[in-house]
Amino acid sequence: MPSDNINEINARRRGRYEGTTLDGRYLIERELGRGGIGVVYLARDQQLMGKPVVIKILLEQMLETDDDGWLKRKFRQEIEALARIDHPGVVGVLHAGEMADGTPYLVMQYIEGRSLRSVMKPEGMNLQRAAHLIRQIGQALASAHQRGIYHRDLKPENIMLQALSEGEDFVKLIDFGVATVKDSQVATNKETTAVAGTVSYMAPEQFLGRPSAASDIYALGVIAYELVAGRRPFNPETPFQLLEMQREGVRVKPSDLRPSLPSAADALILQALSFEQGERPQSAKDFGEGLAHALINEFETARPKMPSVASSRQTILHPVGTGRNPAQAATTSTPKQLRVVLLYKRNAQPDEHLLQLLEAEFKAQGYDVFIDRHLSIGVEWAKQIEERVRAADVIVPLLSASSVGSEMMAYEIQVASEAAQLQNGKPRILPVRVNYEDPLPEPLGNILNPLQYALWTDAEDDERLAGELLKSLQTPGELEAKALQTEPPGGAVPLDSKFYLVRPTDDQFLNAIKRHDSIVLVKGARQMGKTSLLARGLQLARQEGAHVVITDFQKFNASNLENIETLFMALGEFIADQLDLDVYPDEVWKPRRAPSINFERYIRREVLEKLSAPLVWGLDEVDRLFTCPYASEVFGLFRTWHNERAVDPSAPWGRLTLAIVYATEAHLFITDQNQSPFNVGTRLELKDFSQDQVAELNRRHDSPLKDSIEVERFFKLLGGHPYLVRRGLHEMFTNNIAFAMFEAIADSDEGPFGDHLRRILVLLARDPLLSDAVRDILRGQPCPNNESFYRLRSAGVMAGDSAQDVRPRCHLYETYLKRHLL
Numbered sequence: 001m002p003s004d005n006i007n008e009i010n011a012r013r014r015g016r017y018e019g020t021t022l023d024g025r026y027l028i029e030r031e032l033g034r035g036g037i038g039v040v041y042l043a044r045d046q047q048l049m050g051k052p053v054v055i056k057i058l059l060e061q062m063l064e065t066d067d068d069g070w071l072k073r074k075f076r077q078e079i080e081a082l083a084r085i086d087h088p089g090v091v092g093v094l095h096a097g098e099m100a101d102g103t104p105y106l107v108m109q110y111i112e113g114r115s116l117r118s119v120m121k122p123e124g125m126n127l128q129r130a131a132h133l134i135r136q137i138g139q140a141l142a143s144a145h146q147r148g149i150y151h152r153d154l155k156p157e158n159i160m161l162q163a164l165s166e167g168e169d170f171v172k173l174i175d176f177g178v179a180t181v182k183d184s185q186v187a188t189n190k191e192t193t194a195v196a197g198t199v200s201y202m203a204p205e206q207f208l209g210r211p212s213a214a215s216d217i218y219a220l221g222v223i224a225y226e227l228v229a230g231r232r233p234f235n236p237e238t239p240f241q242l243l244e245m246q247r248e249g250v251r252v253k254p255s256d257l258r259p260s261l262p263s264a265a266d267a268l269i270l271q272a273l274s275f276e277q278g279e280r281p282q283s284a285k286d287f288g289e290g291l292a293h294a295l296i297n298e299f300e301t302a303r304p305k306m307p308s309v310a311s312s313r314q315t316i317l318h319p320v321g322t323g324r325n326p327a328q329a330a331t332t333s334t335p336k337q338l339r340v341v342l343l344y345k346r347n348a349q350p351d352e353h354l355l356q357l358l359e360a361e362f363k364a365q366g367y368d369v370f371i372d373r374h375l376s377i378g379v380e381w382a383k384q385i386e387e388r389v390r391a392a393d394v395i396v397p398l399l400s401a402s403s404v405g406s407e408m409m410a411y412e413i414q415v416a417s418e419a420a421q422l423q424n425g426k427p428r429i430l431p432v433r434v435n436y437e438d439p440l441p442e443p444l445g446n447i448l449n450p451l452q453y454a455l456w457t458d459a460e461d462d463e464r465l466a467g468e469l470l471k472s473l474q475t476p477g478e479l480e481a482k483a484l485q486t487e488p489p490g491g492a493v494p495l496d497s498k499f500y501l502v503r504p505t506d507d508q509f510l511n512a513i514k515r516h517d518s519i520v521l522v523k524g525a526r527q528m529g530k531t532s533l534l535a536r537g538l539q540l541a542r543q544e545g546a547h548v549v550i551t552d553f554q555k556f557n558a559s560n561l562e563n564i565e566t567l568f569m570a571l572g573e574f575i576a577d578q579l580d581l582d583v584y585p586d587e588v589w590k591p592r593r594a595p596s597i598n599f600e601r602y603i604r605r606e607v608l609e610k611l612s613a614p615l616v617w618g619l620d621e622v623d624r625l626f627t628c629p630y631a632s633e634v635f636g637l638f639r640t641w642h643n644e645r646a647v648d649p650s651a652p653w654g655r656l657t658l659a660i661v662y663a664t665e666a667h668l669f670i671t672d673q674n675q676s677p678f679n680v681g682t683r684l685e686l687k688d689f690s691q692d693q694v695a696e697l698n699r700r701h702d703s704p705l706k707d708s709i710e711v712e713r714f715f716k717l718l719g720g721h722p723y724l725v726r727r728g729l730h731e732m733f734t735n736n737i738a739f740a741m742f743e744a745i746a747d748s749d750e751g752p753f754g755d756h757l758r759r760i761l762v763l764l765a766r767d768p769l770l771s772d773a774v775r776d777i778l779r780g781q782p783c784p785n786n787e788s789f790y791r792l793r794s795a796g797v798m799a800g801d802s803a804q805d806v807r808p809r810c811h812l813y814e815t816y817l818k819r820h821l822l
Contacts, residue, residue, distance in 0.1 A: 119161065530661045547614070727753065786803050
């Protein structure tokens with residue numbers, strides 16, 4: 001083997017190439033920097049008197065995961081792009097090759113200078129210098145566009161300034177790694193249109209996977225704005241928020257920040273930032289030339305500074321002291337300081353508007369207002385959220401179309417409800433519906449439906465709503481009730497939904513219902529679709545002529561579960577209500593009898609013997625009973641009914657089917673397995689979706705995943721987790737978001753799964769031992785004990801057959817939890 005090849009292999013094993021000679025010519029001296037897929041080195045061309053060059057090499061760890069060769073094609077595409085362009089404003093490509101192991105590398109011109117970012121100033125750049133640079137950038141972009149190449153990641157960091165003479169800079173565009181190359185010889189059309197770039201400089205169409213020359217012109221508009229104003233036009237927290245800001249348009253013009261800016265330059269920059277591609281300048285060169293001319297027009301009169309949109313908006317959002325103060329209308333006395341927690345969905349409008357309004361009004365009254373806005377996400381964050389909710393006097397949740405589907409919102413309201421049951425009604429919950437009058441999904445509906453609420457429709461309701469809430473805070477009473485309408489998606493998948501996916505377990509469950517089996521068990525981790533399957537089984541039972549009762553233990557409050565007698569009494573009352581029976585449990589209950597005897601007699605005599613058809617009783621979320629001290633007695637009774645039916649099928653118990661839905665390992669709580677209903681009857685377990693099932697759901701969502709490659713990557717990200725799959729497809733479809741962008745932000749705290757992921761973190765924060773177990777698993781170690789393993793698996797956080805082979809449920813969970821727990 002040639003010594004050069006051995007050199008390369010040894011360097012690759014080290015992960016460093018300093019001192020290595022490539023192709024017998026390029027001696028690598030030192031690393032200059034690293035990007036997402038490649039590392040850049042300074043080298044010397046030994047055949048040209050040691051001339052400095054730059055060498056870019058694909059990272060080894062990226063190659064290890066490049067099963068389909070996509071990264072190699074993407075790397076070669078950069079070579080193709082640079083080879084097509086021959087312009088002094090674009091970095092030149094000198095050579096390209098492959099190492100002995102097939103790793104590609106690229107040799108480029110070395111530019112002695114600095115990046116545009118390094119010379120930008122907070123107060124803005126000298127206009128004449130800005131004009132000189134913008135003109136050159138426009139010319140270089142135009143040359144690339146003429147050859148069918150769109151940069152797609154134009155930003156100050158990718159624009160080098162080469163010093164040719166004192167005081168004069170020459171522009172060089174670099175890093176064409178994500179460029180779109182029309183009629184590419186090495187990449188498919190899909191690969192050249194996948195979402196890529198730096199969010200703050202991406203045009204709206206880039207988020208949708210439709211880049212064009214106009215996308216680069218938009219990026220140049222952002223850079224021009226930044227050069228003259230010292231800041232970018234938008235500063236979003238998430239890509240979703242940026243897309244909404246772009247759609248609304250620039251609110252703070254460059255001239256608002258720099259009054260001396262010529263009006264023609266102001267107009268041209270705003271035109272380049274248009275949401276619609278057709279409204280932007282049609283040529284990068286024309287835009288650069290036109291803006292440069294406008295910037296150095298000495299006859300333009302400087303404009304006086306105008307008040308910014310931000311300050312105007314602040315006046316709208318905070319009406320305190322403007323003469324329209326609803327607080328003054330509500331009361332003239334000084335209320336005692338109350339602790340108020342405002343719950344909302346981050347980065348949603350008009351939720352944010354209403355949040356700021358209520359925050360200002362409540363603080364003006366001297367209330368202690370808490371909003372989860374500035375806390376750093378982590379275990380301490382999770383603990384503080386729960387502490388503040390439990391300690392509050394009042395909880396005000398803002399219920400909108402965006403927030404009612406938030407798991408974090410549901411969790412916080414559940415915490416408040418549990419605290420209120422234990423603390424004599426404190427905190428009070430005052431729901432505010434934000435232009436939303438549909439039924440609430442569970443568990444919100446169970447907690448909030450009995451409560452009256454305030455309704456906000458638009459900004460005209462600001463004053464009325466604030467006054468209404470302040471009055472309720474100061475003189476506790478009921479808010480005006482509103483009527484509910486229609487049915488929104490959320491919770492269990494509706495029976496007629498086209499998004500419900502039939503799995504093999506469905507047929508097994510429905511057949512067991514048809515056979516009138518004694519006990520039918522449906523087990524599955526959290527959010528697997530158990531309730532949706534139960535609903536379909538009960539619907540079939542109705543169609544078959546059976547009587548149906550459904551008991552959801554999530555709806556039971558603390559008093560229902562206080563002891564076994566209150567539980568059986570509550571179960572009997574719910575059954576009597578649903579079947580419209582004449583006799584209720586309290587009418588036949590005998591204090592001298594044991595609670596289980598009373599309940600059994602009631603079910604046998606007043607229910608089964610009085611009904612004309614079989615009874616199917618669906619029990620959902622029975623896990624809630626597992627930790628109750630009387631759990632074994634309750635489940636032992638169910639097992640007794642099963643045994644009696646086996647002995648005498650003609651007895652009343654032969655007409656009863658129990659359909660039990662649960663997630664937790666029952667054997668951890670029921671010590672006598674002979675008294676357990678969880679090891680008899682028909683036992684079914686729900687599994688995650690397969691890749692083919694994900695592909696089918698994608699089709700039913702009008703294919704936001706555009707091809708089989710995206711379906712495969714989506715499946716690898718979410719692991720077939722039913723809830724995450726449905727949520728992800730829904731987010732991409734409703735927000736018209738391309739998969740590449742969705743993938744890039746999926747595990748962020750403000751991404752499409754942010755509330756779901758934060759809820760997992762909150763639950764772990766409540767149990768230090770469980771948190772430690774997760775940390776061990778994330779480090780590649782076994783779960784420390786079986787109990788933690790079963791709890792994590794039933795919660796849907798981990799997967800595996802035993803504590804020894806446990807693993808994160810999906811890649812999304814793994815990356816998120818590693819970031820916050822390790």
